[in-house]
């Protein structure tokens with residue numbers, strides 16, 4: 481079989497070493513003679529697993545002690561609703577920064593639960609190049625219970641390279657597609673959330689990192705499964721959790737720690753993205769439409785500006801083992817998602833293919 485590299489935006493590639501370990505212990509986990517899927521989530525061994533996962537994730541992402549880590553269900557979209565239910569307080573209003581599809585979706589959902597102001601923070605210039613226009617909001621944030629933004633817009637590949645300045649306001653971030661991609665200062669955030677299926681593990685589990693003083697303010701009508709206080713007090717287990725997904729995330733954390741932690745991960749991610757963008761910038765055949773300072777390290781979008789050629793590219797790349805390069809339907813073109821699990825060899829194989837395709841079709 482040809483070497484396959486999977487550029488899927490999500491569910492995305494997992495580290496091979498993690499899949500091999502899961503395979504090895506699938507039928508006999510911890511000497512139990514059963515799989516991890518078939519044991520009680522409240523049993524001693526599974527409770528040990530979640531304690532380890534909390535400890536490892538905390539170490540990996542440098543999460544201070546005054547933050548709780550919740551492992552929930554319902555994806556990032558579930559959090560779009562849970563966040564206003566839990567965080568709207570005396571001010572009664574939140575600010576949503578719109579930098580693309582997902583931050584727009586978060587704002588739309590929040591409108592069902594509270595009053596919001598939505599601020600567009602990107603612009604497209606006359607050449608179609610998208611850039612982030614503003615990162616300092618400290619002069620307008622006092623009136624809001626929180627400010628929400630998306631660190632990395634997965635569809636267009638627009639990423640904030642600095643944390644927006646929101647003054648003393650509570651900052652909430654959707655990090656679904658770039659969590660654990662680099663080191664960040666967690667103390668700047670009130671709440672961080674991410675669906676696991678991009679950079680953490682398989683689909684089915686959602687991580688919420690929430691500062692303790694923000695827990696316990698949910699409105700009366702909040703369903704218990706969406707209430708951060710209820711979940712924090714119950715080890716994220718008020719109902720049966722997705723145990724197998726949790727287990728796989730725990731293996732990913734151990735794997736990243738063994739690789740040298742986020743310093744190593746960040747360097748590798750930078751190297752991969754730089755290679756690909758450099759190739760795009762030197763090419764007259766392909767184009768990327770994101771301003772250099774805002775280009776995503778995780779999702780690299782490009783196009784030949786010809787729908788037929790784009791379709792041919794995707795088909796031929798797939799036949800060569802370079803999978804899932806078709807861009808999101810709202811954008812078209814191509815998208816290479818190069819999350820933590822993508823090795824540099826995958827990016828090199830992609831560039832070699834792009835070069836060959838450009839020469840054959842120019």
Ligand SMILES: *Cc1c(COP(=O)(O)O)cnc(C)c1O
Pocket residue numbers: 490554555556557558582630632633634654655656657675676678
């Ligand atoms: C994928 C994605 C979502 C949606 O995640 P679900 O877990 O499917 O709800 C939200 N935000 C961002 C930034 C994403 O990449």
